[in-house]
Each structure stands twice: as C-alpha cells, then as structure tokens.
Amino acid sequence: MSAFADRISAQVLKRQVSLFACAARMQALTDTEALHDLRINLRRLRSLLKPLRGLPACDQLQLHTAQLGKLTGPVRELEVLVAELQRKQQGPNPVEQRRQRVLQGYLQTLQSDQLSALWHALDEWPIQWRLAERDGSLKRVESKLESRLLKAQRRLIDGLADPLHDWHDLRLFVKRVRYNAEAYPKVAKLDGASQKALKQTQDALGRWHDVLQWLTLGAAETDLGPCVPSWQADLLSAEIATSKALENLRKMLVANE
Template sequence: MQGLIDEVPRHVLRIQMRVYACRERLRVTTDDEALHDLRIALRQLRSLLRPLASVAVCDDLQQRAAELGRLTGPLRDLEVLQGYLQQQGLDGAAQSRQPLLQQGYLQLLDSAQLAQLLSALDDWPQQWRQVASSGQLRDLHKLIRQRLRKDRKRLAQALLDPAHDRHRLRLLVKRLRYAAEAYPPLVELSGRTRMQLKQAQSALGDWHDHWQWLLRAEVEADLQPCVPAWQAAMQGAEQQADLALQALTAGFARTSS
C-alpha cells in the first residue's frame, strides 16, 4: 500500500514537469507538437486522478486538468485541421488559419485555466501527504480497483446498446484505456483487450476528426473542396470503428463468461 501512496505523487511530479516544459515550448511558437504533448500530459494526469475522485484533493486537481483540457480541445482541433490542409497542398486555406492558431496559443498561455492548474500542482504534494497521514488512503488499492471495474462495466454495457452513440463510446474507450496505462497492475485487462481498446480508439478518433471537419465545412466555404474526400473517409472510419467495437464486445464477453 505504501508503495502506491508514494508512487502517485512521483507520477504527478513527472507530469507537472512535462506541463511546465510544454508551456515553454508553446512560448517559442515553432514547436508543432507542444500543444499535443500538453494534452497528453493532461490526459495522463486525469487518468491517474480520476479513480481517486472520492479523495477531495485528487478531484480538485483532476477538475483543474479537465478545465484546461476543455480549453485546449478546440485549439488542437484547429491545429490538426491546419496540418491536414498543409499536407494536402491547400496552402491558402492553411495559411488563413495560421493567425487563429497563433492567437489561440497566446490566449492559452495567458489563460486562468493554465495558471490555476500550475498553482494547484504546486500545492498538491503537501495536500496529498496530509491526506495520507490522516489515514484516508488505507484502502487505496481497493478504491482504485472499484473505480476501474465500474469504468469497464460502463463501457461493456454501452457496447451492447444497439443505439450506441459513437461519441460516448469514444470517451468510454479512452477512459478505460488510459486508466490501464496509469495503473497497469490494478486493471484486469488482458494484453489482447488493451490492443482492442487502442484499435477502437484509433478508429473512433479518425471518425470523430472527419465528423468535426464536415461540420466546419458547412460554415467555412474554403473547406468545401475537401467534403467529398472527408465523407468517404468518415464512412471508412465508421466501418473500421464498428469492426473494432465488435471485437472489443466479443473480448469482454469471453472474459466475463
């Protein structure tokens, strides 16, 4: 038990250092992966803390990370779209979005959400030690296992829903997969199931990207030339996602029988 109590703050510290590094990379404005890496760090922090949501200091920090994640989501979507347009040789459409990206980076760096997360990360280790010394973490392994089992059950039930929502499934798949990365010994998932989660997430992510781009094309006229290719790509991604979800459903059925 003590090992896990000590490991969680070490993991938080490693993520905190990455968040600081990503902030500095964003200030340079020439690092195309800085925002992506920041969002990965936020995802890892939330995955680490979400199973500990009943511990107030963990829930507070997880909410700070979630707020920054919501702020950076649209900016990352724009960044991915702009990169796609460049790759396709649509220089005019790509260049017209560059000022919006730069403005978004500056707003992110000056945002209250980023400042509040960094401040919360500074205060969190002492808060964690206080909680640990009070005895509130005696059942830490049990607490995490219970939460992860709930995440798995929630996904398994959603997969069996004939009217399942791909948006919700994508979030549930991501949540379980990232929890498995945060707590490998405590997640009761086979290597095969973890691979199926990764494949489902990839297909659903591809579908989601094209779905979002098609929505943008309805109001951004310079994206209209891309619509036929995006429609075809989204249909292909839907098919891949359905196959991946079927495999995941079958995998869950085998392990629960």
C-alpha cells in the same frame, strides 16, 4: 509514505514535468505536437486522479486539469484541421489564416488563468497528498479503487454491446478505460491484447470524430467546400473501420473478464 502513496506521487510528478515541457515547446514553437502532448498528459493525469475522487487534493487538481482540457480542445481541433488541409494540399489562404488562429490559441493557453491555476494546484498537491495519507483518507480511497476501475470497464462493455449506443460517448469511455489501465495496470487487469484494442479503437473513433467535425465546418465555411466530397468518402471509410474496431474491442474485453 506507503507504497501506494509513493506510486501516485511519482506519477503526478512525472505528469507535472511533462506538462512543463509541453508548455515550453508551445512557447518556443518547436513542433506541432506540443499541444497534443499537453492534452495527452492532462488526460493521463485526470485518469490517475479520477478514481481517487473524494480526496480534496485529487478533486481540486482533477478540476483544474479538466478546465484546461476544455480550453485547449477547440485549438487542438483547429490544429488537426490545419494538418488535414496541408495534407490535401489546399491553397495557402485556408491553411495560413487557420494556422495563425492556432498560434493565437497557443498564446491564449499559455497566458490563461486555467494554466496558472493548474501550476498552482500542482505545486500545492504534494502537501495535500501527505496530509491525506496522515489522516487515513488514502486507505479509504484505495479500497474503492478496483471497484471503480471495473465499473468503468463494465460500462464500456455494456455500451459496446448496444448497437445504438452513441459513438461520442463510447469515445469517452474508451479513453477513460485505456488511460485507467495505463495508470493502474495491476488493478485494471487488462491483458496486452485488450490494451492494444483500446488504442486501435480510440484511433478509429478519433478519425471518425475528426472527419465528422470537418464536414460540419465544410457546410459553414465556404473555403472548405473543395474538401467536402473527399471528406464524405473518408467518413464512410472511418465508419467501417470504427465499427470493426468496436466489435473487436468488445470481444477482447469480454474475453478478458
């Protein structure tokens, strides 16, 4: 295999092993970060595969990672809420009934068609990848890799320059560029300061997104009412921190061009 094909194959295998380990941790209930780590590995696998779109092997595996990510999103959001309620020392009832829903979500994930389909796709991927190399498809996709990554970076920079750009969209752009840079560091050509700024911005946007979600829930679920005043203050702090992080990231990425 070519050096490029070897690198991609090794990264997919690494993600496959990590995903197996995360699923085992969820099954055994060893810790509260197993689902989070599973979703991070899904995101990294998607970021590895998406710039290679056009190859049936990558498109199919990317589709299955996206479907599992969609399935596990609500469970992860509930898991984060449980941790927040525990931190705020809410009574056992709001925490426990939601924790049981999280555990049920673990079980549903482990028994899901989406997870089974992903395991199958990962098993089939090496054969399809070798076939793609044999028929010359990898060369065509590799030649487009740099332009695709730089296009994603430009889209993020343009979004950061627009003060009215939706922060939910920016959150997705930031994740995409950050994980693209991790998957293809030599192609993405982002310096250490820019990559650090990407992580800080992702964290800030994640906090803002979480608090916004909790306030929405607080308006609908009465047992969360006592938390609403605190979350309103948290939202203001999160908005200030996010604005600063976004501006810093914009400067970093522009300087890196």
